[in-house]
Amino acid sequence: MAKVLTSKEENYSQWYNDLVTKADLAENSSVRGCMVIKPYGYAIWEKIQNILDTMFKKTGHSNAYFPLLIPKSFFSKEASHVEGFAKECAIVTHYRLKNSPDGKGVIVDETAKLEEELIIRPTSETIIWSTYKNWIQSYRDLPLLINQWANIVRWEMRTRLFLRTSEFLWQEGHTAHATKEEAIEETNKMLNIYAEFAEKTLGIPVIIGKKSDSEKFAGAIDTYCIEAMMLDGKALQAGTSHFLGQNFAKAFDVKFTNKEGKLDYVWATSWGVSTRLIGALIMAHSDNNGLVLPPKIAPIQVVIIPIYKNEQEHSIVLNKCKEIKEKLENVALTVKLDDRDTQKPGWKFAEYELKGIPIRIAVGPKDIENGTIEIARRDTLEKKLIPNDNFSENVLKLLDDIQQNIYNKALKFREQHTYKIDNYTEFKTAIENGGFFEAFWDGTPETEAKIKDETKATIRCIPQYSNDKEGFCMVTGKPSKKRVIFARAY
């Protein structure tokens, strides 16, 4: 087979870039740092949207849409929020262009300067909370459970397709509650939804935990996250959920009358996942032949390729393929029949492997004669012949197997690259090869900064679930309540 991808052993980042472009997921645009998401990549995003959206609706959330542009003054209302985002905001200053005097193109019309400059949203807390102020008066208006699917802009220094781009797509949930407990419960609920989605649908095992103060969202009391391990041993934050306390309610004066008739500030949460999940999907499962997609997220689950020598064989084989397609569609699978005669079967095999289609079915004259079909699975690259009657059940079962196998493989990989470590000198060496390191930390920002400075590793999260006893910080030797996860991260 012709080699189209750089192997991931040879150059991991190049492998990733090759994969994204060759599998036709996305490409760089003429705007620096912004990507064009191509139809196949966007189809994956649509699957992510559909499945998550259903989960949000089931838990009582509704979608709404807030503006792209936010008055600059809104930003200064919550101190740590401004500080966190100020350095990466795009600003709209004018509203009109005019013909350039030299006749070459257009220039900004300086007379059309905005009274108040507008910020292109890097996140929507401020515009949303300024709106919620008018929506909430009484405990009867609560909880307010809103989500929006949107694009946002953060002016990034260095970008990579899906993992970090200046503009990206995401969903952001913003909820308001009458009590602290209820808001905390919401924060956890959404975090668990993300974890379930990552594991069950994307086949990516995640560690659920809490961020240290330095990694916290600007404006949050607590930030929780799910962290996944990529195939190079680096960590990727796959979703976040924030308990915002009353910070934004106070900043935007959102008060309600409680059951006792007293005025109080509401309690808030926000939570989000982005197109970065597509990057996670790629780097969690793929191999040197291309993308490997879990069946539940694959835009096409089964591809059928007819094989024939002449027109007569073609019509017989094609009829069989159509019959197979129909049967599989009857059991709710998404199936593509690739009957193009402009490409040869071998070319198609390689192409659909590159694109990560979970199952490939090939039908040729020999199969018709023997009453079989050839079925190949993408995750293991195994091929086998199965009887051509009653194959639907086989296919369904195989898809389940693939989904499970992809998850198991990723989990095993993470376990093999997760280490308990108590000695900082050993840590400094070991971190070079990637992986997650469970280590005791004294809980101080100083120690955290020292480790980051010396090793580029950060605390990915303080895990929610662990059965560790207390110990001593690997750097300072001070007492520590539990182990935290250190890793280098995307």
Place this chain on the structure above:
RNA sequence: CGGGGUAUAGCGCAGUUGGCUAGCGUAUCUGCUUUGGGAGCAGAGGGUCGCAAGUUCGAGUCUUGCUACCCCGACCA
């Protein structure tokens, strides 16, 4: 914003001490043969050599300036 690199056909690249008609692979188009793992042969089309100025009889090649992009840092989901 620092340090390094690149810019030649859609994509990936070569082009020597300046030398006359700018080439290779791949993709594209046409025809024939092929079709169970990225087909073969024959032919064809496709270029402001990043932009601007300079040196020269002559510049893809040398000089200067500019611009864009990539990689490594700082910043970040």
